[in-house]
Amino acid sequence: MLKGVLIDWGGVLTVGLSQAVAEWIVDERLDATHYRQVMNELISHAYEGSGNGENAIHALERGEMSGLDFERHLADRLVTTDGVPPEAEGLLSRMFSRFHRVEPMYEMLRAVRAAGLRTCLLSNSWANEYPREGWDDVFDEVVISGEIGMRKPEPRIFEHALGRIGLAGEECVFVDDIETNIEAARRLGIVGVHHREPDLTIAELERLLRIPLR
Template structure:
């Protein structure tokens, strides 16, 4: 994700320092402060469409020329360079091969998800904007658990945002704070007592 964002910042000539200040404030409000609703909440639940969010975000940002970036297509440009981490996909295949159920639980920013091959790695897919709920709301975790027919105590949840991990743990779910594939897979191996592939 950070590589994709960095590429977009360079290509759209975004003022990087200003971008990170703006984004930090938006994400902290959405995931840490819990003080009222925001455009991020609405976007992730699908209550605000991507183009409206793009206009809001573009108005907050600046290019190196001191003007807002072009709003139309902003999210597509931000995520255009996103590349999946093959080691994590290999791990998911191994987990499933060993009889465990897998579920993708994702907060969407209006993204079009490339779903090719998902049927062989996920038993269920829960996208926030499609179900009208978002992490870290407990109800989306309950929804995901219902989709795979498991209790929280039977599950491990992996996420890169601490607030989401804490919400999962409050429901009895083991939480792994993802920072990189190697450490996440190592921790998951310990919980599942398996040896998992790393690409």
């Protein structure tokens, strides 16, 4: 029987990554094609293991690189439609301001806790400020990569989260919008749910947990 839910933040408890970033690209007046080339290279290296060694995203998500240093690193690689780099300072804050919360997902977590299950936020941070208002109502524990020096998809961060809520992998379900992270969780016996949109995820959790969540 499943007794706990581990869940990501950005793109799961917020609007989708593509939507948030698309709004930010327009407001920053970035060259969208160039941005996607740069980020596809960084993300595929960080999450899919393409390339050798580690890059700035590994360091940022573990808290080994400051947000400002990453902003400078990223801004140097990007270009606006005017042909110049964007303003580095505050780049990440401006991007994360578009990650608006999705209320049905929070309502689902309240229902999960009301049913007696444990909940844990498990999020890779980009030195961003999380909107924590009301978190005590939906999370038993909070695990944020930059605060503990681990990141998804490293097995140790899942093990750390499981220890925080006192459950085994087989007793938990993990919800994330990145398949690589889900695959890592499954290797530890955790049930994985690939989040694409709220209604589908909530329906799948109702099926797995065997409780009404709406």
